[in-house]
Structure formats: structure tokens, C-alpha cells
Amino acid sequence: MGRVLAVVSQKGGVGKTTTSVNLAAAFARRGLRTLIIDVDPQGAVRYGVGLRKGHPTFGFADYLNGARSLREIILPTALPWLRCILAGSVSDSADHSFYQQLIADTNVLHDLLRIAQERCDVVVVDTPPGLGAIVHRVLEASHHVIVPLQCEPLALQTTPQILRGIQDVVDTNKDLTLDGILLTMFEPGNASSERVAAYVRSHLPGNMVFDVRIPRTDATLEAFAAGQPVVLRTPADPAAQAYVNLATLLAPRLT
Template sequence: MAENKGTRGAKGDDKPIGPTGRPYRGFDVPAKLDSHGPARIIALCNQKGGVGKTTTTINLAASLAEYGRRVLAVDFDPQGALSAGLGIQTHDGATIYDLLLDPKRDTREVIQHTQVDGLDVLPANIDLSAAEVHLVNEVARETILARVLRQVAGDYDVILIDCQPSLGLLTVNALTASHGVLIPLECEFFALRGVALLIETIDKVRDRLNPAIKLDGVLATMYDPRTLHSREVLERVVEAFGDDVLETVIGRTVKFPDASVAGMPITEFAPEHAAAQAYLRLARELVSRGAVA
């Protein structure tokens, strides 16, 4: 994770200033849980592709599992990148698509375990791309994912939904099922432009379908402190969203695609790397904010 350790806080505060302009905090390691569930459901959403949604879902899920949380990662993108990134084979077995179309199917039968202790996956593959066509005439079509997840919410502490890069019916299903939204935002100008439309969609879902949904935070990703552009975009994000911008910032590194090829979270692939430490810090920050138990 990138940070500016050379800048100190005001009025004698010797804490370094982080990339978001606030004093850098490490956040305490969360206490172990005495019991598990019911899960808080968080959708990772941004209609722009390539901003780090899947990378964040995988590595945040693994980081929370490392801190003793039981985590279910839901692959809700027909590309199936989350499943592949965790080494899950999706060609022959049942997937989230089957659960959406068959209300009698047991969600637990589709869940697959990963090599990370405490982290399970609801996998997806290209079949999911046909789901919107099949669901469009269903009664209460926006709530079908909520029904699927309700069956297993008591088994987990947090459920993370990796949304596809669109604002279609699948994404609306994810938002309707969720308690919170985490927006990964690439530190690049064109990524910033579409956030207003996403916030508008979240507001509509809150107004019409899910009054309890809240914004858990905006996560700056692919940050490169060496470029003026990255620094300026992050500054504008903080101006626009204030304290909703998470203090943790995810830097740009070639380790992410290397870990994906290996089918492992970066916390397992390169645990000492700054990117792995950044995601562990993100997990601690979300616990400290109350977004995760």
C-alpha cells in the first residue's frame, strides 16, 4: 500500500499523513468472535470494469478469513474471474446461475470450499450471462439473490458479492440483497466520472427496494503515488466523498495478476508484500468502522 511517510500531522501529531490526507492509522487486529453469523452482506460494485472489484473481493475475503471471520464470496459476474482467482473449477458443477433459476435448490450444495480456511465461494461461469433474460418475467425478480443468500446467512459472518461491471438486473439483485456497498475506484479520471451514476442507482434501490442499504466506503485502488494524475484523482475523490473514502489505499502492483494466475489470494501468494498488508489493513478498517463484525 502506498503511503507518504514523510509528511507529519499538525499540532505535534507525529503520525504520518496517508494518501487520503488523513493521519495514518494501523487499526487494531480485531478480536476473535465467540460465535458466527448472521452475515452482513456487502456488494462490491462499480459499473466500470477493471477497477479492482474482483481483486478486492478475493483479497478482502481472504484477509477477513485470516482474522477468524467466516466468509462467503459470491461470484456474480459471468466472467467467473473470482472463481478462477480462488482456484475453483466451474465447468461441470452447479453455479449461482442454477440457484437463481431453481428456487428449490439448496444453496449449500453449490458452495465450494477454498484452500483458505474460513473462506467459501458461490461460483459462477458464463451461464450467468443468460440469467437476466430468464429472470426478467419473474415475480419480484430483484429479490431472487436475497432469497438464495438467506438460506446460508446464518453460517457466515460476512458475505461479499463480486458484481459484474454494469448496472443491470444482476447488480440490482446484489444491491437489494446487501446491507452495504463497497465501491472500488481506480485512481484514474474516467473511473471517477461514472461514480455519480452508481450512487444514483444505489439511491434508487434504497428508495424502492432496500431501505437499509448504506455506503460502507469508497476504496481507492491502483494508486501510484509517483504520478500526479493518481494523486489528483484521489484528492478529488476525498473532496467528493469525505469520510466515506476509506483510509486504506490499494497500490498498483504486478503481484495481483501473478496471484490470480496461481489461483490464490495475494495474502497467501505473497503474504509479506505491501499489497497483501494493504488488504489486511482494509479488513481491520472495515471491522473498526462496523461494516464487518
Template structure:
């Protein structure tokens, strides 16, 4: 039996999608059967993975709408053990509303997760930023959650909210476990970034924090722009090594 891990954040721009992409890729590199699902209607996974330049490609939205079958929308990747399910045809504001309503009111997402788990997949879910209906639906059907936290002062204001939301979700879904908060975009030469990281480590219990932080590197920025996980494009980069370490830490928990 597989498992579902949701990557969630209170705000965008914290490295959520980059984390989902690289964690899924790192697990696949380790020989784990992995399915990356983009639940965010913004559809950033397709850019970061270099898949489907046509925004109208079918994906999760079409699966939820009942117009496509799973085998028609899951895409192969250069990694033999990694498959990707993109967000699908969600380009206009009205489509976003329809997608959100379909997902919030449907049992299809839970059925999809169960189906993938039954096939032995580790499912990595890139959730929308924020704690809206879609993210809450994802948490209701997940077993694990990772929270990226950008090393900047504004991000600290969201920590309490996201932890409260995860705690509330776990009350309704006792199988849900917070694996940890992941510090992201840590800049070695930036005093503010370093102070934020130090403050988080001082204020939060050690068991809530991963002992690895993701540095901000030009290689990781370039990799996303090029449509590749940094662990594939620049495997010796500090960010790539950090994501490999994250996969190493999580793999036993996801077994």
C-alpha cells in the same frame, strides 16, 4: 446473524473482483465465517481463486435455475473459514441473458443471502460491472456496499452515477449502508494516478472514503494470474497489507 456486503462498480477493470477476493480472504484469515459469491456472469472469481478451471462447473446460475442444491455448489478453499459460490454455468451470450432474467425476476437471490446470514456468514458479493438489473437486485438484498474507484481520470466520470444508484437502492432498502469508496490501482510513480487520488480526496467528504488505498503492484497482478489472493501469495506486498487494513476497518461494521 451474518451480513451481506456488495462490491459494486460502474465499469469493469477497476479492481472489483480483486477487492472482493482479497477482502473475503482477509476476513476469513481474521477468523470470520465468510462466503464469497460471484454474481458476475463473467465468472472472474474462479480465476482469481484458482478454482474450477472448467467453465461449466455448477454454481449460482444452476442454483437459481433450480437444478442444484446449495450444498452441491459451495466450494471449500485453502482458508478454513472461507467458502466460495462461483457464478456457474454461464458461458454463452444467450446463457447470460437467461441468467440475468432469472436473477432479476427471482426471489432466490434474497433467499440465498438470508440463508447464509442465518448461518452467521459474512457474505461478500462480486457484482457485475455497471448498474443493471443484477447489480440492483444485489443491492436490494445487501446491508453494506463498497465501491472500488480506479485512480485514473475516466473513473471519475462514474462516481456520481454509482453514488446516485446506491442512494436510490438505499431508499428502497433502508438497511443498505455505503461503507465507502475504495481507491484502487494507485501508482506511486504515476503523476496522473496521484493527482486523481488527490482530487477525489479533495472533492468527496472524508466519511465517503476509506483511509486506505490499494496500490497497483506486480505482486497483486501475478497473484490473480496464479489464481491466489495476494494476501496469501505475497502477504508482505503493499497491496496485501492494504487489503488487510481494509478488512480491519470493515470487520467491526460487519459484526
């Protein structure tokens, strides 16, 4: 049986999708059979995961509403061990309420995650920002959760709140472990960034914050724009190396 790892944060734009696609690619490079599932109706995984040209755009939303079969929505990527389920047609529409309601009111997501873990070693789930119904449903069926935290001044105010929210959901599932808070977009030498990193480290238990920090790099941005994880496009980049190091740290916990 594989493990389900959710990437979750209360705040938006903190690097969830970047973390999901790069960790998934790094796991697949290690030979783990990996599936990444995008349940965020914004559907950003599609732009960064390294899909083959001309790939279909349907995905989880189309399975959820019964329009597509599971076999149809599992897409190959540039990596043999990495497969992907996109968010699907919901990301082309502005109204996500029906999608949210279906996730909240049915067991389709729960059952999909169960099937996926039977067939894969690792299932990485990219989630929408916040701790709403979709994220609750994901965490009910997950074993691991990682919380990216962007190294920016607002993090000083929001960290305690983020932690409370996560602890509440972790408490609802006895099989779920908070693997750690991941500092993202860290800028070495930048006073504000260094202050946030130091604050988070000093205010949270030591084992709750990963030693690995993800630096902010141009290569990460460029890789996303080019449709690929930075770990594949620019392996020597410091952010790529940090993601590979994180995957190395997590892999033994997942297998």
C-alpha cells in the same frame, strides 16, 4: 446473523473481483466464517479465489435454474473459513439473458443471501459492472456496499455519476450502508494517479472515501494469474497489506 457486503461499481475493470476475493480471504484469515458469492456471469472469482484442484465449476446459475442444490454449489477453498459459490455454467455461455431474467423475476438470489447470512459471519458478493437488475437485486438484500474506483483519469468525469447511481440504490434499502469508495490501482508518485486520488478526496465527503488505498502491484496481477488472492500468496506485498488493513477496518462493522 451475518452481514452481506456487496462490491459494486458502475464501471468495469476497476478491481471489484480483486477486492472481493482479497477481502473475503482477509476476513476468513481473521477467523470470520466467510462466503464469497459470484453473481457476475463473467465468473471471474473462479480464477482468483484459491479453489482446490479439480473443483467443480457449477455454481449460482445452476442453483438458480434448479439444476443443483445449495449443498452442491458451496465449494471449499484453501482457507478453512472461506467458502465460495461460483457463477457457474452461465460463465461458459455468451448469452446471459435467461440468467439475468431469472434473477430479476424470482426471489432465489434474495433467499440465498438470507440463508447464507444465517450460516456465515460475512457474505461477500462480487457483482457485474453497472447498476443493472442483478446489482439491484443484490443491493436489496445487502447491508454494506463498497465501491472500488480506479485511479485513472476517467474517474474525474465519472465520479459524480457513480455517486448518484449508488446513492439512488442505497436509498432503496434502509438496511444498506455505503461503507465507502475504495481507490484502487493507485500508483504512488504517478502524477495522474495522485491527481485523481486528490480530486476524489476533495470532491466527496471525507467519510465516504477509505483512507486505505489499494496500490497497483505486479504481485496482485501475478496472484490472480496463479489463481490465488494476493493476501495469501504474497502477504508482504503493499496491495495485500492494504486489503488486510481494509478488512481490519471493516471487521468491527460486520460483527
